[in-house]
Amino acid sequence: MRYGFLGPESTFTHQALLQALATLPAEAAAQVEQVPFTAVATATTDLLAGEIDALMAPIENSVEGGVSGTLDVLAATDDITIVAEQIVPVTFVLAARRPTALEDLEVISSHPHAQAQVQGWLRRHLPAARVAASSSTAAAAAELAALDPEQARGRAAVCSPLAAEHFGLEVLARGIEDHEGAQTRFVLVTREGRIPARTGSDKTTMVLHLPHNRSGALLETLEMFSANGVNLSRIESRPIGDFLGRYSFSIDVEGHIEDRRVAAAMRALHRICPVVHYLGSYPRIDGGRPELREEFADDSYDQAHAWIERLTEMVDPVRSGA
Structure with a gap:
C-alpha cells in the first residue's frame, strides 16, 4: 500500500498520516509506503491513476476554515471517497539555521495557512521582515536547511517543532501561533468507493450545487437537512469556476x-439539486454522537415506511383505473 501526504516529512499532514497508521495493526502499518507530494492536486491525480492507494489531505483549520485546495479537488470528481479523519493540534516555532537575533531577520518563509495563523506575532515582533510562501511548513524548513550559511543569513521559517528538529534548525521562538489550541482536520481519501460501516459516531461529507440561482435557493436546500433532523457541522461556499456568481457548497x-x-x-437533495457529490461517510475522530429527537430515530422512519406500505396495499387497482 502506498499512502500519499503533503510533504516533505514532518509536515502537519505527515503527522496526521502517522496518527492514522498508528491505529492499524503493526504488521499492516509496516507495509505502508509513505509518499510525499508537493500539492494535493498532484497527489489526487496519482490517486486516480492508481499510483498511490490513499491520500491524507488537510480539509479544515479551526482558525482559517476550509483548505480551498483540498475542497476544490474533492469537488472535482466522484471517483474518490473519504474513509477517515484525523485532527492534529497546531503549534508553530520560528526557526533558523543558527542562533539569530529577531531584528536581524529579513525573510520569513512558510505555508500561507501557517502565515495566517502567526501574522499577529509576526507583526509585533518582525514588522520589517518579508513573508515568503512555501508549499508546506516542512518545505520551508527543508529549504532553509539546504541553504549554505551565507545564503541562510537573515532568513527563518515558520514550521512545526517536529520539522525544526527533523531538519536540524535552531528554534528562535516557540508557541508563536495567534490562537492557542488551534487544530487542523485531515481526511484520508481512497479511490475504492467502499464506505466504512456505521459506528453511531460518524460524519458525512458532500458537495452541492443549488437548484436555481434565485432568492431562497440555499434555504430550500438547507431545509432538507432540517426536516430530517440532520445537523451540519461545516458549510462553506466555493466558486464553481464557470462564471462569476456560481458557487457550490461543501x-x-x-x-x-x-x-x-x-x-x-x-434523497431529497438528489431530487432538487442539479449536482450532489457524495464524498463519504466515516467515523468521527472525536467520538461525538448526535442528540436525536425520537422522530428522527431509524425506528420512526421504518415505522412510517411500513405504514405507507400498508396503505398502498389497500389501493384498488380497478377503481383507481376507472
Missing part, C-alpha cells in the same frame, strides 16, 4: 448514509 453533516435521516435528506 458540507459536513453529523451521521452516516446508513442513518435513515441522513439517507432521507440525501
Whole structure:
C-alpha cells in the first residue's frame, strides 16, 4: 500500500498520516509506503491513476476554515471517497539555521495557512521582515536547511517543532501561533468507493450545487437537512469556476448514509439539486454522537415506511383505473 501526504516529512499532514497508521495493526502499518507530494492536486491525480492507494489531505483549520485546495479537488470528481479523519493540534516555532537575533531577520518563509495563523506575532515582533510562501511548513524548513550559511543569513521559517528538529534548525521562538489550541482536520481519501460501516459516531461529507440561482435557493436546500433532523457541522461556499456568481457548497453533516435521516435528506437533495457529490461517510475522530429527537430515530422512519406500505396495499387497482 502506498499512502500519499503533503510533504516533505514532518509536515502537519505527515503527522496526521502517522496518527492514522498508528491505529492499524503493526504488521499492516509496516507495509505502508509513505509518499510525499508537493500539492494535493498532484497527489489526487496519482490517486486516480492508481499510483498511490490513499491520500491524507488537510480539509479544515479551526482558525482559517476550509483548505480551498483540498475542497476544490474533492469537488472535482466522484471517483474518490473519504474513509477517515484525523485532527492534529497546531503549534508553530520560528526557526533558523543558527542562533539569530529577531531584528536581524529579513525573510520569513512558510505555508500561507501557517502565515495566517502567526501574522499577529509576526507583526509585533518582525514588522520589517518579508513573508515568503512555501508549499508546506516542512518545505520551508527543508529549504532553509539546504541553504549554505551565507545564503541562510537573515532568513527563518515558520514550521512545526517536529520539522525544526527533523531538519536540524535552531528554534528562535516557540508557541508563536495567534490562537492557542488551534487544530487542523485531515481526511484520508481512497479511490475504492467502499464506505466504512456505521459506528453511531460518524460524519458525512458532500458537495452541492443549488437548484436555481434565485432568492431562497440555499434555504430550500438547507431545509432538507432540517426536516430530517440532520445537523451540519461545516458549510462553506466555493466558486464553481464557470462564471462569476456560481458557487457550490461543501458540507459536513453529523451521521452516516446508513442513518435513515441522513439517507432521507440525501434523497431529497438528489431530487432538487442539479449536482450532489457524495464524498463519504466515516467515523468521527472525536467520538461525538448526535442528540436525536425520537422522530428522527431509524425506528420512526421504518415505522412510517411500513405504514405507507400498508396503505398502498389497500389501493384498488380497478377503481383507481376507472
